[in-house]
Amino acid sequence: MKEKQNLLRNLPKIDKTILSILENDRYKEIPYKELYLATSKVIQKYRENILNNKISSYEVDTIMKEIIEKLENHSKYHFRRVINGTGTVLHTNLGRAPFSQELLSHLATTLSGYSNLEFNLESGKRGSRYAHIEDLIVKVTGAESALITNNNASAVMLCLNEFSKGKDVIISRGELVEVGGSFRIPDIMELSGANLVEIGTTNRTHKEDYIKAINENTTMLLKVHTSNYHIQGFTSSVSGKELKEIAQEYNLITMEDLGSGMLIDFSKYGLKPEPTVMKTLESGIDLVTFSGDKLLGGPQCGIIVGKKHLIDRLKKNQLLRAFRVDKMSITALEYTFKQYLSEENAIKKIPILSKILEKIDSLKERAYDLSSLFKEKNIVSEVIEVESIIGGGAMPYATLKSYGVKIIGIDGNKLEKYLLGVEIPIVGRVQNNEFFIDIRTISEDEYSIITEEISEYLLK
Numbered sequence: 001m002k003e004k005q006n007l008l009r010n011l012p013k014i015d016k017t018i019l020s021i022l023e024n025d026r027y028k029e030i031p032y033k034e035l036y037l038a039t040s041k042v043i044q045k046y047r048e049n050i051l052n053n054k055i056s057s058y059e060v061d062t063i064m065k066e067i068i069e070k071l072e073n074h075s076k077y078h079f080r081r082v083i084n085g086t087g088t089v090l091h092t093n094l095g096r097a098p099f100s101q102e103l104l105s106h107l108a109t110t111l112s113g114y115s116n117l118e119f120n121l122e123s124g125k126r127g128s129r130y131a132h133i134e135d136l137i138v139k140v141t142g143a144e145s146a147l148i149t150n151n152n153a154s155a156v157m158l159c160l161n162e163f164s165k166g167k168d169v170i171i172s173r174g175e176l177v178e179v180g181g182s183f184r185i186p187d188i189m190e191l192s193g194a195n196l197v198e199i200g201t202t203n204r205t206h207k208e209d210y211i212k213a214i215n216e217n218t219t220m221l222l223k224v225h226t227s228n229y230h231i232q233g234f235t236s237s238v239s240g241k242e243l244k245e246i247a248q249e250y251n252l253i254t255m256e257d258l259g260s261g262m263l264i265d266f267s268k269y270g271l272k273p274e275p276t277v278m279k280t281l282e283s284g285i286d287l288v289t290f291s292g293d294k295l296l297g298g299p300q301c302g303i304i305v306g307k308k309h310l311i312d313r314l315k316k317n318q319l320l321r322a323f324r325v326d327k328m329s330i331t332a333l334e335y336t337f338k339q340y341l342s343e344e345n346a347i348k349k350i351p352i353l354s355k356i357l358e359k360i361d362s363l364k365e366r367a368y369d370l371s372s373l374f375k376e377k378n379i380v381s382e383v384i385e386v387e388s389i390i391g392g393g394a395m396p397y398a399t400l401k402s403y404g405v406k407i408i409g410i411d412g413n414k415l416e417k418y419l420l421g422v423e424i425p426i427v428g429r430v431q432n433n434e435f436f437i438d439i440r441t442i443s444e445d446e447y448s449i450i451t452e453e454i455s456e457y458l459l460k
């Protein structure tokens with residue numbers, strides 16, 4: 001009992017502790033309220049633990065350390081840069097498409113002051129935020145017209161609401177997809193007010209299935225690109241071209257949600273063929289929707305391209321106000337589309353594209369470079385062959401041969417956990433309790449950070 005009272009009495013006092021913390025200039029900027037909260041929280045925890053007999057001793061130094069740790073966290077941003085060593089190029093949890101330094105400096109130049117976001121510099125009067133990029137998207141994709149929203153989910157919803165509210169939309173069962181973050185086509189359709197008519201079976205849908213389902217209430221035939229999975233075996237689906245033929249006969253709108261908007265035909269670089277935005281438009285589909293931050297490699301937004309008379313109607317839909325895209329995305333999207341005016345330039349300037357198309361020899365060389373840096377710091381490692389994934393609900397079964405660097409002689413799970421807690425967290429992969437990073441998603445300026453952090457771990 002006496003023991004307990006002694007422990008309580010000897011706990012650091014809040015006000016004295018704060019004064020001693022303030023002796024260090026580093027913490028002078030922290031508001032008093034934060035200092036008080038951090039200090040009192042830690043001391044209170046010890047007080048309760050003593051009262052509940054959870055502890056029978058403590059070190060004042062440890063208590064101080066805990067308080068300082070809390071204060072250090074105060075100055076850290078919660079949303080931060082991380083190093084992606086997973087090899088998944090479009091990692092949905094790691095922010096999808098990264099921006100280049102050039103794009104970032106363009107953002108800084110454009111947005112550090114006022115801008116002509118909704119101001120027409122020719123007339124000196126009010127302008128439209130959509131005017132900055134419509135012509136550019138049209139030029140690159142060959143579409144008649146274009147419109148953007150804050151993401152692809154809202155692009156799909158806007159189209160369904162405008163053309164099919166209270167009406168039937170026909171879709172194949174094989175295309176009722178759920179993409180990450182629980183975006184489900186059937187749910188979005190319901191929210192838009194459209195009535196979903198499912199046809200065919202999961203693996204096979206024929207032209208006749210569409211025709212049989214058409215009635216006077218039908219307005220649209222919808223195709224959804226199954227971008228995050230692939231049905232193999234006894235399958236059959238109706239092409240965009242066939243869909244267009246049916247639509248013409250019955251005077252219906254055709255739409256395809258492509259998900260990942262590819263503007264470059266990757267098959268000429270040896271990857272599996274996937275439909276590009278241009279190819280889809282050429283098949284005669286009226287409206288095509290896709291994401292800005294998947295294979296396009298730009299900011300989060302949704303892009304709708306297609307027939308002008310339909311897009312003109314979308315521009316007047318009141319939902320567009322709720323789905324509107326902000327100035328940061330507009331700036332980044334204009335920059336991104338500009339790069340696509342030359343394919344060669346796009347591959348050089350858009351990080352996602354350079355990462356996907358990096359040659360295997362270059363990956364191998366970079367893996368050895370990193371491994372050598374490790375060696376200089378006495379980190380034992382081995383260069384290994386790995387497979388990267390494109391990811392992001394894009395190119396479902398496409399894996400890319402790559403090289404990785406595996407750390408030898410360290411508990412992989414422990415290292416993984418440690419590296420998530422460092423200043424610039426490093427996300428790697430662990431197999432059989434061995435930690436490795438895929439070099440494809442690591443850039444050269446990150447080598448030294450990784451080396452330092454792992455070497456720091458070894459010294460502990």
Ligand SMILES: *Cc1c(COP(=O)(O)O)cnc(C)c1O
Binds near residue numbers: 260
């Ligand atoms: C990713 C994806 C979406 C959602 O796009 P967001 O830009 O994330 O809203 C919709 N449809 C398909 C087919 C997708 O792959």
